Amino acid sequence: MELSREAVDSPPWRSVPPSRGYQHDLSPRSHQRHRKPASHLASKVYTYSHLIFFSLLGNLARIGLQALTFYPGAPVTFPILWANVAGCFIMGALVEDRSFFHYPLCLSPASSDQQGNVAYKAHMAAKKAIPLYLGLTIGFCGSCTSFAIVIRDMFLSASNDLPQTPPFAMTPPWPRSGGHSFLAVLAVLIVSVTLSYAAFVVGAHFAATVLRPVMLPLPFALMRNCLDPLAVVLGWGCWVAAILLAVFPPHDRWRGDVLFALVFAPVGCLLRFELSAWLNMRVPSFPVGTFVANILGTVLLGMGYDLMVAPVGGVLECQVLRGIEVGFCDSLTTLSSWIAEMAALGKRHAVTYGVVSVSTAFSLLTVIMGAMRWGHGFGAPLC
Numbered sequence: 001m002e003l004s005r006e007a008v009d010s011p012p013w014r015s016v017p018p019s020r021g022y023q024h025d026l027s028p029r030s031h032q033r034h035r036k037p038a039s040h041l042a043s044k045v046y047t048y049s050h051l052i053f054f055s056l057l058g059n060l061a062r063i064g065l066q067a068l069t070f071y072p073g074a075p076v077t078f079p080i081l082w083a084n085v086a087g088c089f090i091m092g093a094l095v096e097d098r099s100f101f102h103y104p105l106c107l108s109p110a111s112s113d114q115q116g117n118v119a120y121k122a123h124m125a126a127k128k129a130i131p132l133y134l135g136l137t138i139g140f141c142g143s144c145t146s147f148a149i150v151i152r153d154m155f156l157s158a159s160n161d162l163p164q165t166p167p168f169a170m171t172p173p174w175p176r177s178g179g180h181s182f183l184a185v186l187a188v189l190i191v192s193v194t195l196s197y198a199a200f201v202v203g204a205h206f207a208a209t210v211l212r213p214v215m216l217p218l219p220f221a222l223m224r225n226c227l228d229p230l231a232v233v234l235g236w237g238c239w240v241a242a243i244l245l246a247v248f249p250p251h252d253r254w255r256g257d258v259l260f261a262l263v264f265a266p267v268g269c270l271l272r273f274e275l276s277a278w279l280n281m282r283v284p285s286f287p288v289g290t291f292v293a294n295i296l297g298t299v300l301l302g303m304g305y306d307l308m309v310a311p312v313g314g315v316l317e318c319q320v321l322r323g324i325e326v327g328f329c330d331s332l333t334t335l336s337s338w339i340a341e342m343a344a345l346g347k348r349h350a351v352t353y354g355v356v357s358v359s360t361a362f363s364l365l366t367v368i369m370g371a372m373r374w375g376h377g378f379g380a381p382l383c
Contacts, residue, residue: 043129043131045232046131046228046231046232047131047134047135047273048235048270049131049135049228049231049232049234049235049236050131050132050134050135050136050139050228050231050235051134051135051138051139051235051266051269051270051273052139052235052236052238052239052266052269052270053135053139053231053234053235053238054135054136054139054140054143055139055140055142055143055265055266055268055269055270055331056143056235056238056239056242056262056265056266057139057140057143058087058139058140058141058142058143058144058265058269058331059143059144059261059262059265059326059327059330059331060258060262061083061086061087061140061144062080062083062087062143062144062145062146062330063257063258063261063326065079065082065083065086065144066079066080066082066083067079068082069081069082070163076191077162077163077164078149078150078153078162078188078192080146080149080150080153080192081191081192081195083144083145083146084144084145084146084150084192084195084196084199084335084336085195085196085199086144086199087140087141087142087144087145087335087336088141088145088196088197088199088200088203088335088336088339089199089200089202089203089206090136090140090141090144090203090336091137091141091145091200091203091336091337091339091340092199092200092201092202092203092204092205092206092207092340093203093204093206093207093211094133094136094137094141094203094207095137095204095340096203096204096205096207096208097127097207097211097212097215098212099211099212099215099216099217100211100215100216100217100218101126101127101130101132101133101217101218130223131228131231132218132223132227132228132231134273135231137336137337138269138272138273138276138334138337139269141334141336141337142269142272142331142334142336142337143265143268143269143330143331143334144336145196145334145335145336146329146330146333146334146335147294147297147298147333147334147335147338147357147361148294148297148298148301148329148330148332148333148361149301149330149333150188150189150192150193150335151298151358151361151362151365152298152301152302152305152365152369153188153192154185154188154189154362154365155185155302155362155365155366155369155370157181157184157185157187157188158181158182158184158185158366159181159369159370159373159374160175160176160181160184161373161378162184162188189358192335193339193354196335196336196339197339197342197343200336200339200340200343201343235266239262239263239266242259242262242263243263245259246259246260246262246263246323255316255319255323256318256319256320256321256322256323256326256383257322257326259323260319260320260322260323260324260326260327261322261323261326261327261330262327263323263327264323264324264327264328264331265327265328265330265331266331267328267331268297268327268328268329268330268331268332268333269331269332271293271332272289272290272293272297272331272332272333272334275289275290275292275293276289276290276293276337277289279292285345285346285349285352285353286349286352286353286356287341287353290334290337290338290341291353291356291357293332293333293334294332294333294334294338294357294361295357295360295361295364296332297328297329297330297332297333298329298333298361298364298365299364299365299368300324300328300329300332301325301329301330301333301365302364302365302368302369303368304321304324304325304329305325305369306368306369306371306372307321308321308322308325308381308382308383309372309378309379309380309381310372310376310379311379311380311381311382313382314382315382315383318381318382318383319383322381322383338354338357341353342354
């Protein structure tokens with residue numbers, strides 16, 4: 001059964017109703033009392049700065065979680081799962097939050113649940129204009145999670161090339177039938193999507209039941225006068241520092257796995273942000289911008305993976321390709337925003353959006369990586 005318009009506007013993960021007895025006063029006079037709007041250029045600079053800074057942190061979090069969770073005897077051999085679960089949990093908490101980013105709106109007594117829903121939608125619209133909120137959701141959560149790696153792991157499961165933890169990594173994979181490969185693909189897809197969606201819902205409940213009673217609102221003056229200018233310094237400064245470290249690395253091993261990834265990560269994050277801003281509202285029932293970002297990032301990741309295992313060029317070229325794969329492609333694609341969008345859509349639209357996204361990405365990646373795998377064979381990368 002398709003959800004009603006009220007159910008779509010009031011997302012299904014929101015188990016706790018809006019704060020009873022209050023609604024938002026959206027009159028111009030109330031806004032003038034609480035904040036002085038920044039110029040369009042300043043807002044753009046602040047937003048980009050937060051996205052750059054938190055995309056760097058999101059990439060570092062994803063790389064670190066993948067390294068920590070890929071250990072001998074690990075029960076899950078696709079470590080992106082833990083980064084996706086963590087990113088979706090934080091995304092759910094941020095989407096549901098109505099305390100920390102509560103300051104832009106006034107409150108006045110409410111008399112009905114309908115007014116509460118209006119207040120909730122107004123609060124969500126206001127949050128999406130806050131640079132810090134965009135940095136945390138689109139920058140950190142979007143870069144910490146990766147849609148493209150999930151699709152790549154699905155293909156590697158189909159081709160029986162999914163990396164194994166020691167001691168199994170020292171032996172060649174056991175041959176298996178096509179039916180077993182199909183089950184392996186389903187296992188990666190089902191575990192990744194269901195656990196990420198569950199983490200999103202748990203994060204929303206955590207924000208509604210645990211954080212809301214104790215979380216204090218962030219003062220608008222503190223954010224505008226301190227945090228936003230600080231993000232400009234940290235965001236652009238850290239990005240320049242990453243570029244310099246990639247040119248003059250303290251250790252050559254860090255280049256491909258970390259430094260080049262940090263160089264390319266903000267580019268992917270900013271491109272995803274602009275695609276979402278341009279295209280997502282064109283079709284309300286199908287977020288075209290996120291879809292294009294996920295498909296484009298998956299295709300580029302598959303092409304980069306083929307070049308790495310061909311192999312083409314030397315160690316430096318392999319490190320650059322690794323940085324594009326880990327930094328640009330994984331920041332361009334996002335699982336957390338994809339999960340959040342499916343949770344906000346009606347059931348029929350959510351299923352359509354999810355199935356079309358996965359089937360399109362997997363089909364294109366099978367053509368790109370399959371041609372290399374079954375035509376030439378995967379070699380050992382040089383880095």
